[in-house]
Amino acid sequence: MDILSSVPPRSADPHLRDKIINTAAQLLATEGAVSARRLARELGTSTMVVYTHFGGMDELTRQVMRRGFADFGTELDRGAVTDDAVADWMTYLWSYRRFALREPHLYGVMFGPGLAAFRLGDPADLEAARSTFVSLLRRIHACVNAARWEVDDVTTAGEAVWSGVHGHTTLELTGFFGSVGRDPVRSYSEILTRMSIGLGDHALATARSLSTARRRAVRADRAEAASAR
Amino acid sequence: MDILSSVPPRSADPHLRDKIINTAAQLLATEGAVSARRLARELGTSTMVVYTHFGGMDELTRQVMRRGFADFGTELDRGAVTDDAVADWMTYLWSYRRFALREPHLYGVMFGPGLAAFRLGDPADLEAARSTFVSLLRRIHACVNAARWEVDDVTTAGEAVWSGVHGHTTLELTGFFGSVGRDPVRSYSEILTRMSIGLGDHALATARSLSTARRRAVRADRAEAASAR
DNA sequence: ACCGTTACATGACAGTGTTATGCATAACAC
DNA sequence: GTGTTATGCATAACACTGTCATGTAACGGT
Numbered sequence: 177m178d179i180l181s182s183v184p185p186r187s188a189d190p191h192l193r194d195k196i197i198n199t200a201a202q203l204l205a206t207e208g209a210v211s212a213r214r215l216a217r218e219l220g221t222s223t224m225v226v227y228t229h230f231g232g233m234d235e236l237t238r239q240v241m242r243r244g245f246a247d248f249g250t251e252l253d254r255g256a257v258t259d260d261a262v263a264d265w266m267t268y269l270w271s272y273r274r275f276a277l278r279e280p281h282l283y284g285v286m287f288g289p290g291l292a293a294f295r296l297g298d299p300a301d302l303e304a305a306r307s308t309f310v311s312l313l314r315r316i317h318a319c320v321n322a323a324r325w326e327v328d329d330v331t332t333a334g335e336a337v338w339s340g341v342h343g344h345t346t347l348e349l350t351g352f353f354g355s356v357g358r359d360p361v362r363s364y365s366e367i368l369t370r371m372s373i374g375l376g377d378h379a380l381a382t383a384r385s386l387s388t389a390r391r392r393a394v395r396a397d398r399a400e401a402a403s404a405r
Numbered sequence: 406m407d408i409l410s411s412v413p414p415r416s417a418d419p420h421l422r423d424k425i426i427n428t429a430a431q432l433l434a435t436e437g438a439v440s441a442r443r444l445a446r447e448l449g450t451s452t453m454v455v456y457t458h459f460g461g462m463d464e465l466t467r468q469v470m471r472r473g474f475a476d477f478g479t480e481l482d483r484g485a486v487t488d489d490a491v492a493d494w495m496t497y498l499w500s501y502r503r504f505a506l507r508e509p510h511l512y513g514v515m516f517g518p519g520l521a522a523f524r525l526g527d528p529a530d531l532e533a534a535r536s537t538f539v540s541l542l543r544r545i546h547a548c549v550n551a552a553r554w555e556v557d558d559v560t561t562a563g564e565a566v567w568s569g570v571h572g573h574t575t576l577e578l579t580g581f582f583g584s585v586g587r588d589p590v591r592s593y594s595e596i597l598t599r600m601s602i603g604l605g606d607h608a609l610a611t612a613r614s615l616s617t618a619r620r621r622a623v624r625a626d627r628a629e630a631a632s633a634r
Numbered sequence: 635a636c637c638g639t640t641a642c643a644t645g646a647c648a649g650t651g652t653t654a655t656g657c658a659t660a661a662c663a664c
Numbered sequence: 665g666t667g668t669t670a671t672g673c674a675t676a677a678c679a680c681t682g683t684c685a686t687g688t689a690a691c692g693g694t
Contacts, residue, residue, distance in 0.1 A: 192672095212651060222674045223651085229672095233651065291579040306585070335573075335582075335592035336599055340565070343572020350520040353564075356535070363564035370565055374603030421641095441682060451643045452682085458641095462682065640691075650681065660671075 193229050195219070201240050204281045210237075237285060242304055244282045249308045251275055261318040262325075262377060266368050266389030268315050269341050273364060274397065276345045283349065287342060309334060319375070326376035333375060340367045365390070422458050424448070430469050433510045439466075466514060471533055473511045478537045480504055490547040491554075491606060495597050495618030497544050498570050502593060503625065505574045512578065516571060541567060548604070555605035562604060569596045594619070 199218050203210040212223040230236040255267045276283040313334045319325040327333045353360040372382040428447050432439040441452040459465040484496045505512040542563045548554040556562045573593055582589040601611040
């Protein structure tokens with residue numbers, strides 16, 4: 177009879193919790209924002225469901241973020257492992273960009289002030305965010321194993337890479353490149369290229385890997401556009 | 406008698422406009438947020454001053470942002486030009502980080518959704534933001550002129566560099582590195598190092614320039630801490 | 635001195651997140 | 665099956681936000 181077992185889920189609709197998260201995620205994607213009242217109107221309930229199930233909007237947003245990281249991780253890990261480790265790493269990062277452009281508001285929740293919310297969260301939340309980062313580290317490690325790169329601290333290298341793609345993503349999402357008439361694909365390629373060379377690869381090999389990865393990315397973009405149609 | 410000259414500033418306090426911007430910037434720095442009512446309470450006025458002078462909070466925020474870019478630019482350009490162009494470039498970027506850490510909320514306004522506000526703004530606003538970017542391009546050009554780097558498109562290289570430092574800055578400002586127990590100075594150094602090598606410099610020369618720039622940055626940090634005391 | 639314009643205070647409106655209150659319904663004990 | 669308990673949720677209110685219509689007071693030009 178401890179305090180934990182005394183709170184069984186006794187709801188009439190046991191799936192309401194998931195339904196709230198789904199609706200919140202959908203509102204975030206379609207309208208760019210989610211308020212307690214807008215959510216309640218969509219669900220046909222009152223705003224109290226947010227507080228009985230999550231205690232407030234913060235926790236609900238955190239759940240949406242957690243689900244976002246899960247989807248993000250599975251989508252990023254879909255990339256195959258070939259004999260060109262650098263191309264695989266680049267493909268991974270092109271998928272990163274594709275996800276962010278498809279779900280801009282979700283990306284903002286995940287990597288905006290949301291990351292700070294993880295700080296005081298339970299370790300499971302922290303691990304959810306770190307798992308996608310660990311996935312990036314695996315790709316980097318593969319490049320080192322393939323003797324393409326020479327890295328002493330893989331984690332630090334991962335943080336540098338992540339900073340680059342994250343920074344470019346946020347700049348692109350704010351519409352910077354469009355407003356100054358610049359091509360974001362070109363600067364993103366520049367990041368990947370310079371980073372790969374900076375990590376030890378030959379310029380020519382990096383260029384080859386880039387075109388391979390770019391070819392895959394264009395194909396994936398087309399596949400996504402086709403499935404959306 | 407055109408529409409522009411028919412709006413002379415007839416206020417009792419002609420400096421009120423600047424005073425509002427200053428107070429807003431100060432509230433942003435000290436409290437992290439600025440509301441119309443909080444601002445009015447601080448000024449001893451009503452919230453209407455915001456609307457008569459700026460038409461709304463958006464335009465006021467834009468003015469704070471514009472002033473932020475001006476301060477940012479002058480501070481970044483304080484770095485001397487020596488015979489080590491790569492070290493100068495790195496010093497520039499350490500100053501970039503120092504400014505962002507000292508004025509986190511201002512940085513958020515400048516490079517967050519604020520950048521999108523520039524999109525529809527007048528070209529003067531866009532130029533204010535781009536001027537700091539042009540300043541970065543000059544440092545890059547110096548590295549190319551010194552035969553340290555080999556870059557065909559300086560602008561694209563600048564976008565790549567900016568993505569890296571901006572991404573790292575936002576990650577650090579959200580408290581990511583602190584929450585996972587990582588050293589942000591190390592990963593920032595990694596970005597500078599890998600980028601410099603990736604842009605064509607020798608690894609050894611880059612390492613020397615990094616320690617030079619780091620030495621300058623530590624000295625500037627101490628000077629700032631001393632002046633704040 | 636007058637008139638018109640302008641700046642600003644007051645108060646209201648529509649939003650937001652949050653919460654105290656109350657009720658109906660579900661689950662449990664017998 | 666009945667009585668009790670407690671849980672889920674609706675209602676309504678509070679404090680906060682940005683915004684604006686109205687009214688007033690003060691200023692500048694004539």
